[in-house]
Amino acid sequence: MSNNQSKQVFVAYAYGLYDKRDYRKVFSSLEKVFGVRFIFADEKITNMHILQKILSYIRSSDFSIFDISAWNPNVTLELGIALALSENWYICFNPSQTNLSEVPSDIRGIDRIQYISFADLEDKLTVLLDQRYPRSSRIGVDDYLAGLESDITDLLKREPGLGVVEVSDILGVHKRMAQVAVRQMLESGKLRSEGKTKGVKYFIAEPVVKLSTRRRLPRGA
Known part of the structure; x- marks a missing residue:
């Protein structure tokens, strides 16, 4: 692992899709194992102040994870910000919660993490974190x-x-x-x-x- 990594990861997902405690339990478990901190933007993007905060989160993190399940407008905007900044990011989604016909074609072809349960998501994120800390292969x-x-x-x-x-x-x-x-x-x-x-x-x-x-x-x- 390079010395300039913060071991901080920004996560964006549709808050109304899952119970907050159940979804974030996946990330809490991984924080303890890998010594990484996951940060979430708990507010909807309604003004420039919140937008600037999200910009700061993305820029200060080693990489970001955008859960596009249900193709939420806020997650879409946050993913667009990461694309514009050319920062490191990954997308993930639950196909049972996502109408893939709504996902733009240029996003569909990107390597992504597909999960069917929270246990499956935790396993897939474990692989990702093991690559990033200490590995850097993508x-x-x-x-x-x-x-x-x-x-x-x-x-x-x-x-x-x-x-x-x-x-x-x-x-x-x-x-x-x-x-x-x-x-x-x-x-x-x-x-x-x-x-x-x-x-x-x-x-x-x-x-x-x-x-x-x-x-x-x-x-x-």
Whole structure:
């Protein structure tokens, strides 16, 4: 991580779309893990004073996250400001809450974070933060996670039976990031686990071999 990073991230989203406590709980959890501060503009843009405050937030942050779910006018304006300033930013959205036909074509093609639940959003933001602190690569979130899953697969082929802490230490990634990748690999059937709680170990899942159900005829039949 470069010394000039503030570890501050500006977040814009439609306040009427979600319960404030539920949505921001995602960010509070990540603040503790990564030591980053998320700031929100809690006021609608109704005058120049508020607009200047948002400008200040965007400029003083390492990057911004614009949740365009429901394509809210205030979020749209804030995203436009970031575009004009050429600052670092990312967009995310929940497709179940968004009419994509309303999103301008030049925005649709931009790499984005797509989520279907708050747990999914937290996992995707974990990947993003792991890239930014300390990494600075801005490859797609899905591509980054796929790369980490590939590294975990190679590692467990060489050293089966490792735990999450051992995986994170050997690969040099944040423990929270390793947890996200391992959980997704378990859910997709790529890994299997042995043990419980802190002592759980992970192994490459063996492919399921389907046995033929055809009866074998006796010789001479």
